[in-house]
Amino acid sequence: MDTVSPLPGRPDAAAIASSVVELLEVLWGGGRDLVAAPVSVSQLRVLYVLEASDGINLRTLTQALDTRPSSASRLCDRLEAIGLVQRTPSAASRRELELHLTASGRAFLAGLRADREQSLERVLEAMPDADRRALMSGLTSFRAAAMGVTAQRTTSAGSHGVPGGEPVADASGQDVVRGVGPARSA
Numbered sequence: 711m712d713t714v715s716p717l718p719g720r721p722d723a724a725a726i727a728s729s730v731v732e733l734l735e736v737l738w739g740g741g742r743d744l745v746a747a748p749v750s751v752s753q754l755r756v757l758y759v760l761e762a763s764d765g766i767n768l769r770t771l772t773q774a775l776d777t778r779p780s781s782a783s784r785l786c787d788r789l790e791a792i793g794l795v796q797r798t799p800s801a802a803s804r805r806e807l808e809l810h811l812t813a814s815g816r817a818f819l820a821g822l823r824a825d826r827e828q829s830l831e832r833v834l835e836a837m838p839d840a841d842r843r844a845l846m847s848g849l850t851s852f853r854a855a856a857m858g859v860t861a862q863r864t865t866s867a868g869s870h871g872v873p874g875g876e877p878v879a880d881a882s883g884q885d886v887v888r889g890v891g892p893a894r895s896a
Contacts, residue, residue, distance in 0.1 A: 765808040
């Protein structure tokens with residue numbers, strides 16, 4: 711198969727993957743105007759972490775995001791203001807608050823995924839069957855490798871049990887890379 715790099719002079723796999731991510735951003739960006747409660751990429755990461763690790767505290771969220779407590783707190787402030795996140799007193803410690811997705815937060819993520827998948831389905835349907843099967847095989851392998859690299863990075867950072875990269879199953883049994891979002895199979 712003749713592979714043509716979308717970036718001049720860059721036929722390597724990383725450049726091609728990067729350009730595909732950019733195309734996905736363009737493809738998905740068209741639907742942002744339709745979303746009732748738009749969120750930033752950083753806020754979306756918070757939602758993914760909370761979806762995978764409901765009830766964590768701010769310290770754990772900060773570690774999962776690899777950011778400062780003040781930054782994580784501001785992200786939660788904004789998400790709470792638009793009704794996607796809720797803080798509740800911890801049952802384990804009166805000094806801590808637990809972070810939870812609200813029903814609106816879960817609905818937002820479900821709608822976002824549905825919109826994204828619909829956009830992807832249109833593109834995938836335009837591909838020949840053999841190419842689509844090859845892509846699915848490659849994406850499955852890419853996902854497994856990305857989960858391994860993310861888990862390795864988390865382990866080497868010494869985050870012992872802190873969500874931030876290890877593959878787990880969410881409540882529906884679906885694989886999730888904590889701190890990144892769902893590891894969706896196509």
